[in-house]
Amino acid sequence: MNKIFLILSASLLLIGLGNTAFAQFDDKLVVLETEQGTIVIEFFFEDAPNHVENFISLTESGFYDGVLFHRIIPGFMIQGGDPNTIDGDPSTWGTGGPTTSVDAEFNTIKHNRGIVSMARSADPNSGGSQFFIVHADSNFLDEQYTVFGRIVTQESFETLDKIASVDTASQDRPQDPEQVKITKATTINRSEISNLLELDAPIRTESIITPTSSTVNQQFESTEHEIGFSVPEGWLLQTPDKTQANAPDVVAVGPKTGSMNPVISLTVQETGDRTLDDLIAEKLETIKPVIEAGNLKVSSQKKTIINGYEAYVTEAQGYFSSNGENFNVRFKEVMIYDTEKFYTLAYSNGLGDFKSQLSSFEETLDSFEILTEGSSNGDSTDESSTEEGGGCLIATATFGSELAPQVQQLRELRDNTILSTASGTAFMSGFNQFYYSFSPVIADMEREHPLFKEFVKLSLTPMLSSLSILNHAEIDSEEEMLSYGIGIILMNVGMYFVAPVIIIYKIRK
Structure with missing residues (x-):
């Protein structure tokens, strides 16, 4: 069954021109040797030249030798490249990197299975050394993270599946870090690899027709x-x-x-x-x-x-x-x-x-x-x-818009992070009772009046942006949950109430 699953998933990439049509024969590839097998990565030089140069440079300097895939979410992605995972405290995993960063090079390549993309913080220009390999199509990430490569051998896909299936603990960390260690990372010329898959050009957001959401x-x-x-x-x-x-x-x-x-x-x-x-x-x-x-x-x-x-x-x-x-x-x-x-x-x-x-x-x-x-x-x-x-005013306001992927990420954050703590669960329970006392009425008004819906969407944008901070926070205890939660609540109180009052006061004065 796993073999068939692998073949079907890999076949999703088979659209467009052949691999040899756009790749130079002597392009550099990177080989990651892991405890689960070998991963070979080819690069999209034209789409993300600075990210490719950065990744190859770090590889040749030995930066990736000994680092872990420290964040593993089956059906989504595996993430690695943090030097803190070599000998740092697990609570710091996901926060490390080189002293320099790479500016975003967002492109139209879709985050389909096998794609290699750069991890980042809330700042789009904060890419460093951490990268992730997509385990299953995750197109809500498209054009928000820099795609710079993909894996290109059958063994690479098998290794991806093996790493994605290891047992994980809290914060999606591997229970046995030795299982997911990159023992050695090296560069090699394309001509030296004999078992490359005949993959086609990557699927792009602008190259396929998708149904328009109503x-x-x-x-x-x-x-x-x-x-x-x-x-x-x-x-x-x-x-x-x-x-x-x-x-x-x-x-x-x-x-x-x-x-x-x-x-x-x-x-x-x-x-x-x-x-x-x-x-x-x-x-x-x-x-x-x-x-x-x-x-x-x-x-x-x-x-x-x-x-x-x-x-x-x-x-x-x-x-x-x-x-x-x-x-x-x-x-x-x-x-x-x-x-x-x-x-x-x-x-x-x-x-x-x-x-x-x-x-x-x-x-x-x-x-x-x-x-x-x-x-x-x-x-x-x-x-x-x-x-x-009736319904949810946030879902109704953002459905089918550019904010829909962000709302989906916040739902995952709620389910996987906030509700994993007692304080988070207690807050969400009280918040839901308050929120759904008025949300259905506003959601109905949004459906009836398109201009009102646009107004609500614009009003929600600052709040959704502030909540996105939690996507990049390492929350390991009740105290951290309370600290981040109270901070974000105060931030929103400032944006929606204190700042308007000050502005109105100054205008009247």
Whole structure:
């Protein structure tokens, strides 16, 4: 199965001109020797000349010898190149680099599997020595990070998969650092490598046609289940006959852009006095045989708070056969818990196309409402939140815009970092109850008035930018979470309240 997965993933790069059409025969390549195998990197000299020169220079100086891949997120990327990982404290991993930096050379090459790109802080011109290799297509990074190379041998892809599969601890650090060490990094001429793959020109954001996201969603309400949510305009909404308890009650099928159609489904079931922990235990027992058979690999499972309700989020990848065809499918499933019922919202798509509709699923999730009064989280639903529409004002304002990737990154930050601490979870629980008391009303106004939506989007931009700081912070304790959190809250209070008051005062004076 792993071999087929590797071939299918690598084939995503096979569009355009052949490798030999744009690469010079005697170009320099870099060879990274690791405990898991060898990685060979070729470079895009014309797209990022300064980054290529910097990477080759560091390699030839011995800078990368002994460093680790210190941040490993399967299904996303592996990151390395920090000299602090040689003998520094793990709490400093991700903060080190050379004394000089490289200015951004953002280009149109898409962050597809096997791409090598430069890591950076909030400052676009802060690239140094840290780089990452994309494990699965991550196009929300496109044109925001500098792509300067890609891996070019079969062994390189196999090594990438092996490193991505090692056990990790907190902050996505490897449990056994020796497993992911770069023992030696050297440069070599292209003519000296005999096993290069015949890869085509890299896929670019300007060279393919992608479906245009619609900013108008279809609203769905069910009086039977007393719920409401939205799905993308143009998706086929169905309410199939429920043949068994765990069969979907509502299914939305999107247009096919890859090997399969994207699907968003909702399943409503009775809790039967079971707690969320009981339901989680049952879920794990149900999928255990599929995991043991090797047909399903769970990448993450975690409790969280969604729209003020307890929830459990599962992300997984499965390999299935249907009508003689084989499919690599990626899933995201969210179980939302209420006293009498629990609601399972799920999104599935082909592995290579999963990211393309993930923001659509997140907006569906944000718009989900339980229309009954007196839910388990103690909220009392008023008329404004039970009317048709509703949802998250941030998701509605940024859906399909240039801010959508940033919002997606903040969702991942919330789930992976903020909600991993008790103080973060407590804050999000209180914030959600406050936020969703008015958010659906504003989201409806955004849908009805495009100019108002643009105003909200502009108003949100400073806040989203300030929250992005947490993407580059190493948070290892409750104290650090509180410190960063309070700092960012005070920053936003200053931007939205103190600064306007001072400006108005000075104008009037």
